[in-house]
Amino acid sequence: MFCNQCEQTAHGIACDIAGVCGKNEDVAALQDALIHALQGLSYWAREAHRLDLRDEQIDILVLKGVFTTLTNVDFDPARLSELIREVVARREALAARVAAHGGGVPVGSDCLAFAPAVDDDALVDQGKALNLIESLDVDPDIRSLKQILLYGIKGICAYAEHASKFGQSDPVVIDFIHEALIALDTDGVSLEDGVALALKCGEVNLRAMELLDAGNTGHYGHPVPTQVPLGHRKNKCILISGHDLKNLETLLQQTEGKGIDVYTHGEMLPCHGYPELRKYPHFYGHYGTAWQNQRLELPAFPGPVLFTTNCIQRPASTYAQRVFTTGLVGWPGAQHVPEDDFSVVVEMALEMDGFTDYCDKGSVTTGFARNAVLGVADQVIDAVKAGAIKHFFLVGGCDGSRPGRNYYTEFVKQTPKDSVVLTLACGKFRFFNQDLGTIGGIPRLLDIGQCNDAYSAIQIAVALSEAFDCGVNELPLSMILSWYEQKAVSILLTLLYLGIKNIRLGPTLPAFITPNVLNYLVDAYQIQPITTPEADLQAILAL
Template sequence: MFCYQCEQTAKGEACTVLGVCGKKPDVAALQDLLIYALVGLSQVALEGRRVGVSDKGVNVFTQQATFATLTNVDFDPSRFVAWINECVKHREALKAKVKASGGNAEFSGGPATFQPASGLADLVKQGEEVAITTYPAPDADALSLKHTLLFGLKGVAAYADHAEILGQEDEKVYAFVHEGLAAMLDPKLAVPDLLSLVLKCGEINLRAMELLDAGNTGRYGHPVPTKVPLGAKKGKAILVSGHDLVDMELILQQSEGKGIYVYTHGEMLPTHGYPGLKKYPHFYGHYGTAWQNQGKEFPQFPGAILMTTNCIQKPAETYMDHIFTTGLVGWPGVRHIADKDFTPVIEKALKLPGFTEDSNGRSVMVGFAHNTVLGVAGQIIEAVKNKQIRHFFLVGGCDGAKASRNYYTEFVEKAPKDTVVLTLACGKFKFFDKDLGDIGGIPRLLDVGQCNDAYSAIQIAAALAKAFGIGINDLPLSMILSWYEQKAVAILLTLLYLGVKDIRLGPSLPAFVTPNVLDALVKNFDLKPITSAEEDLKAILG
């Protein structure tokens, strides 16, 4: 086993015995084998596009299967066996279409002719033989960039899959995912070629996030400032975690009028701000914090739990019988809802005790996406000109279990009172319930949304830069980012593609980035590792 795609990889180097996330060696090998099979499918897809063939079924499958290998999505080996076999079926069917259109459907060896073994043990062995460490590269730096590209593609696939579910897609995104995957086994690509592909991955990810924003806002309206209770309401309960707004809508529709209150967990918190979702009277509040605290928080939840996208951890026996998965999420032994009929979740919630009394806890505000913030852009610009607002900080990204992530809490607490903090993704849970006050009616803590709402933050920054007549890098804005998995990698690549400089990244730098690649990022983009809250604030503000 060799996996180092997440920030918490063992010893900051790689997981080689068991994944820190709970991934077992057999699943790691099957994921590598699925990627290998997808490389073969992508090689055929590239030839298909050359002769005018683009198959939507292949395009959507490629996104979903790539997303399935992202950290904390699917841990069920049986599902990866099915993915691998389906991939080969898609590949062979696509070859026939390519041949019929005059393309070259003859491939000599490699992933485009790979045939999966029949048994699990043999599939695992095949996966071990095509691990990501075996990708051809002229040097360590080229291999590092191939892995950076691969992990960025996993993030792109996640956002593009969410968008496609909402009816938003772009052939340009599909084409690049195939181009990027095919590049994994191209021995001719050197550092300059791969650096270009890595930055293009950032460009394509921007498009994927744009599509997802259009899908979310087109279906549910633009988020509006909304107060979300952190307490509980007496009654039966369902907890929804993950990111998928369609799943949230379906659970609200199907549970309506049944005496059940629906709560969010993790990155579902921002969904309370969407008019199309907040209209449901039984959509009540938020329970718990970030993904890594499931083991402490889920056993205390007295209702059914639904995991909609990535971020699942090994369920404890205490709640194994009332946690469910849907979409691409999977865990061995956990009931999976494939058809989006959430009756089993609802029935389980009705059997469980629910909350026995009201709990009037604190509340937090959500709903400060680009439409809301830009609606008061004039007020913000005046506050900056009048020196009421000295600086903006975007403090967001992934949360995690490392104690070093307390840096982000300290940074926000110590940020001067004439500064504004924008936040997004689950990194916000280090400080999301803190009352920072306001500046002339503008809250000092603005929740922009989920991780994909980095698109909102980019739109806000671009609009403010235009209003001031300066570049984004000249704004009184600093990005203090935390990363954990591959969607964060994709977002970082987007920021680099846009030329954003002076980003501070932590709590540690990616293990898959070699010293030479890091040196290039520092020289070209002034990328910095975080130090301490005091030192970084002093360096930024002077």
């Protein structure tokens, strides 16, 4: 086993016995075999596109397949084995169809001839034998760039798969995924080619986030500032975690009028700001504060839990009887339910006690996406010109369990009172319930939304730069980002594609970036690791 795709990889090098995330070496091997199988399918899909034989179902399968290998999505060996075999079967069928129309692909690549074993244990052995990461390239710098590309497209596929549920797609996105998978299998990639592919990945991710934004806002309206209770009220209850708004809507529809309150967890918090979701009176509050959002203290929640996408930490197996997964998510011991039928979750909620009292733990405000912020743009601009707002900080990204993430809590606490903090993604749960006050009626802490709502943050930054007739890098705006998994990689690549400089990244730098690649990023974009809140704030405000 060799896996270094997340921030918490063992010893800062790689997980080689078991994943810090909880996956074992068999799951890691099957995920590698799945990527290998998808590379073979992409060769034929690219040729099919050239011949105008595009098969949208295959394109969706590739998105789902790549997304499945993202950290903490699917740890179920049986489901992974089934998916690998489906990918290879679709590869063979597509190859026959393309050949019948006079098409073909270059011969010689192992992924084109990959035949998964019938026996699951033997398939695991095949995955282990691939030695996927080491086989990407003999040159460590090229291998590093290919890993950046691989992890970047994993993030893209997460966003593109969600967007596809709303009918939002763009051939540009899936065509790049195919090209990237093929590039990973290609020898002779130069340093320049690798950098160009990484930046192209950032460009395509921007489009994927735009598609998802269009799907979310097109169906549920633009988020509006909304107060969300952190306590609970006396009633039956269900907790939903993840990122998938479509799954949340389905759950709200299927619990309507049944005496069940729906609580969000993790990155579902921003969903309270969408008008078409908040209209449900039983869509009540958010469960957990700060680090509890990621540890998910299940014993304290008296109802079933539904996971819709990857979460930072899998629930303990002792609670598995009331844990449900849906979509691509799969964990041994958890019951997987179809995305259009949550009846078993509802039935369990009705059987359990639920909350038997009322508890007021205050509230937080979410829903400051781009429309909400730009709706008061004149006030913001006037406050900047008057000197009431002197700096903006974007403090966002992923959360995790590694020590050092309290940096972000302390950083936000210490930001000057004449500054505004924009935040997004699950990293905000280190400080999302802090009261930073207001400036001229504008809250100093603005929750923009989920990780994919980096699109909103980018639009806000662009609008401010246009208002002040300067580039984004000339704005009094600093980005302090935390990363954990591959969606953060794709967002970082998007920021680099846009030419954003002076990003501070932590808690540690990616283990898959070699010194030479890091030096390039430092020279070209002035990326730097976080140090201490005090030192970083002093350096930022001195500029």
